[in-house]
Amino acid sequence: GEEVAQTPKHLVRGEGQKAKLYCAPIKGHSYVFWYQQVLKNEFKFLISFQNENVFDETGMPKERFSAKCLPNSPCSLEIQATKLEDSAVYFCASSQSPGNYEQYFGPGTRLTVT
């Protein structure tokens, strides 16, 4: 498609539950990025993919966070055993290249952990 699609728009989970977020990049874009935006607005880079391969995972909290981009499927970001501090808006972005092209952002998924 012509836009990055993210589902669901809103997700509410009790502390300790699992959360799974999905992202469909723009057709033809090889790179997918996940960002976490907490309430004070700061963006934190989590992970990026080149097609189905992890490109950069330096921002990923390894303990409870995992992500995948499988062929012919939306990319996913999964949080096991959610904590209150995981409450944030999670953005997915896609681009043709990691460095020199605009990243197109999806509308975000708002995760609320109660």
Added chain:
Amino acid sequence: AQTVTQSQPEMSVQEAETVTLSCTYDTSENNYYLFWYKQPPSRQMILVIRQEAYKQQNATENRFSVNFQKAAKSFSLKISDSQLGDTAMYFCAFIYDKVIFGPGTSLSVIP
């Protein structure tokens, strides 16, 4: 490691006036890209303007222009003829192999 600083957490401007948002960054790289993104209350991230580091000419996009000073590692955004729809968070972003965002500046346009 690259860092991006926006020293103005909040700014306001009267409608139709001009406002400048500041951004500085730190990097040892030579070829990189800089962007300004706008995030209105809807939370959608919208690209405002792009600057390639190898280009000396400052980028311009309608009412938006930048003052790019590579040696000083400065990348400010000027908004001319401010409109109510310009009210939003503005993020400066440095891109080399991933995006590093600044902390954002909240801009309010006052009627």
